[in-house]
Amino acid sequence: MAKKNTLRYILLGLLSTQKMTGYDLNQAFKDEIGEFWQAKHSQIYPELTKMEQEGWISYEVEISGTKLEKKAYSITEAGKIELVNWLDTPSEALPVNRDEFVVKLYFINNMDDPHLLEVINNQYKLHEARLAHLERRKELIFSSQKEIDDNYGHFLILDHGLTRERDYVSWLSGIRDRIEKGS
Amino acid sequence: MAKKNTLRYILLGLLSTQKMTGYDLNQAFKDEIGEFWQAKHSQIYPELTKMEQEGWISYEVEISGTKLEKKAYSITEAGKIELVNWLDTPSEALPVNRDEFVVKLYFINNMDDPHLLEVINNQYKLHEARLAHLERRKELIFSSQKEIDDNYGHFLILDHGLTRERDYVSWLSGIRDRIEKGS
């Protein structure tokens, strides 16, 4: 079985709607995409170079100010075909979803560790903060039905991230309650 | 910042309760741990060798039948210290949770792709199957309160995985309903 290289398809997908620089693409991973995929610029720039060499994308150099060069990438016809192929291919593998905290909790619980509550509270705060952040974003971006309809893909991804965080937080608080009651 | 190497702490955690071979450890990733961390034997065996060299674990060779050699690993005192340190260290980073399907959906939706429904149905089947599998496991393993209390760590991890799958499935069916209504 061939390796996935999901990153290049995500870049392709982002470029399918508009011209973007490597820097812009990197920013996209800090917003909605970032909830479900991450990449650093050190991975993005080389990938763009490879994709350009393979004819999936092309770029034009633009000048900001007097010297600063930007490479504005666009998707090519060949790239569009690759993108649609990817979109239409069923994602066979389920995500692995590594979660260090959950396995840690598994062990800490088995061991009657006195730091259990502390570790849980710490994680609770982290997820609560992310949940609050996502809720703010949702209010900000999707204040009306029109905005939802116009950016339904974005809405879906944000809504899914929100649900996931809500459940995580309520799962954690359930565990915390049980510990406090039991001790 | 140093790299994580979560794998070795998971191996340590598993070995903290009982002697296990590399093979046994590999099996553990197919059961409860596998929902939240994965590793192949090709990663496990070399890691065990390194951990043994660093004094975190030790092993005894046991013979099965007449020839077959097994290395039964145990955690050392030094290893126990490392494990507790890890358990007590707050997990600062939130999990990345890469999900190729979600990003795919994000793009496919933006593009009004005719395969949208098909792609969603495919994913729905995958998650439904995993959900059913987890539910069977829960019934099988945790049929009474006593079993829950005796293996609370395991219960937590399975319960969390179940909740996650239920939400995923209901999220997908919500999207499907919306598409069918809209078309």
Add this chain to the structure above:
DNA sequence: GTACCCATGTAAAGTGTTACATGATTAC
């Protein structure tokens, strides 16, 4: 002038997957 962001890259190392390899044991 300086802090923060824009903008692009490379190098090195760590993590994870797939493929290659081999042989013993057990249940049918």
Add this chain to the structure above:
DNA sequence: GTAATCATGTAACACTTTACATGGGTAC
């Protein structure tokens, strides 16, 4: 005998992160 499972390893490759490196633009 043969298929499935037990048992252990290495090699090659792919993916991801961290660190190194450089320079321009903008707002205060």
